[in-house]
Amino acid sequence: METALKPTDAQYAAIRGNDPAADGNFLYAVTTTRIFCRPSCISRVPRRENIRIFAGADAALAAGFRPCKRCQPDKAPEADPRLERARALIDRRLADGEPAPSLAELAAVAHMGATHLQKRFAAAYGVSPRGYAEARRVATLKQELRNGSGVTEAIYGAGFGAPSRVYEKADRWLGMTPADYRRGGEGLTVTVAIRRTSMGLTLAAESPRGVAALLFGTSAATLLDELQAEFPAARIERNDASGSEIFAALEAVLRGEPVPRSLRLDLRGTPFQIRVWTALQAIPAGQTRSYREIAAELGLPGAARAVGSACGNNIIGVLVPCHRALRSDGSLGGYRWGLKRKERLLAGEKKTEAAAE
Ligand SMILES: [Zn+2]
Known part of the structure; x- marks a missing residue:
């Protein structure tokens, strides 16, 4: 937790003077009342030794202070027109496909010193000007991806330089868990069957496009929760008589046979995830690849x-054989459904491989 600071002379003067120019620079809390305020708040001026300074409302809340009802320091402050000019300049440059403006350029349009602008901008918008520009590019990237642009095209269209840099960070930058991305499929109906297989209790989910999930667990309730978390906007219909083709395919793969060609998979994820899952499907039974080898195969060493x-984000277990991907040192790495299951799957595949030779 952030340690709260005592006020500097300038901060104390701003608090005593209810100085609106200091709003956005800091908030102050009072240890005796346990309330925090903006510098401009006209509440009674507290004794200096009882004042603690915070950079933002989150830090003050985390330290156990309550927001003042009068100045509402936990609400976003009114937009400062000077900062808005700086923000508009970033938006305009990016919209024109140009690099983001420098801090000096931003300071010039805002008529503020660079350091001051940096601070005020961060206090008002919650990110530095640079972070804001990056967030805007990511938003554009998402938009282009949703509009169906090719990935490379979308990356350049959003003003990013090298595609490889984006791939590496895409999932974090895009803030896209598979669940977020799947939300695009609102109105989707997923049919679910839960049966016991040699993998344990198994949930097979099917969308009109194909197999949407194959999950393993110990109780029907947790399996259904897990599926709902992956498809938050979908309507889930349970019918344990459904999914026969999926269960048959699962048993076939567990016997060492390939996934039947007729079975379609409905892969939903980021473009990068889909490339990885497709690469996994090309690894034959009985063989493994390291994460590094797969990355190299994708041209992203x-x-x-x-x-x-x-x-780890694959939700179609066994049929998308993420169990055949290992760490580069040969250790198992992780497995969504437990390392014991991964170990058993790999041991089983080695055995059938040996028997076939
Ligand atoms: Zn107040």
């Missing part, structure tokens, strides 16, 4: 960690 996390 630096993305081993991102490959690992895409494997």
Whole structure:
């Protein structure tokens, strides 16, 4: 937790003078009343030794202070027109496909010193000017991806330089968990069957496009919760008689046979995740690949960690064989459904492989 600071002379003067120019620079809390305020608040001026300074409302709330009802320091302050000019300049440059303006340029349009602008901007919008520009580019990227642009095209269209840099960070930048991305499929109906298989209690989910999920667990309730979390906007219909083709495919793969060609998978994720999951499907039974090898295959040699996390986000177990992806040192890495299951799957595939030779 952030340690609250005592006020500087300038801060104390601003609090005593109810100085609106100091709003956005800091908030102050009073240890005796446990309330925090903006510098301009006309509440009674507290004794200096009882004042604690915070950068923002989150920090003050985290330290156990309550927002003042009069100045509402937890609400966003009125937009400062000087800061708005700086923000508009960033928007305009990015819209024109140009690099984001420098801090000096922003300071000039805002008529503020660079350091002061940096601070005020962060206090008003919650991010630095640079962070704001990056967030805008990411928003544009998302928009273009949703509009169906090709990934590379979308990356350049959003003003990013190198696609490889975006792939590595896309999932974090886009803030897209698979669940977020799937929300695009609102109005989707997913049919669900839960049966016991040699993998344990197994949930098979099917959308009109194909297999949407294959999950393993110990209770029907947690399996259904997990599915709902992955498809928050979908209507989930349970019918344990459905999904026969999926269960048959699962048993076939567990016997060492390939996934039947007729079975369609409905892969939903970020473009990067879909590339990883497709690469996994090309690994034959009985073989494994390291996250690094998969990254290299995709032409993204630096993305081993991102490959690992895409494997962890796979929700079509066994049929998208993320269990065949290992750490580069040969250790198992992770497995969404437990390392014991991963170990058993790999051991089973080795055995059938040996029997076939
Ligand atoms: Zn107040």
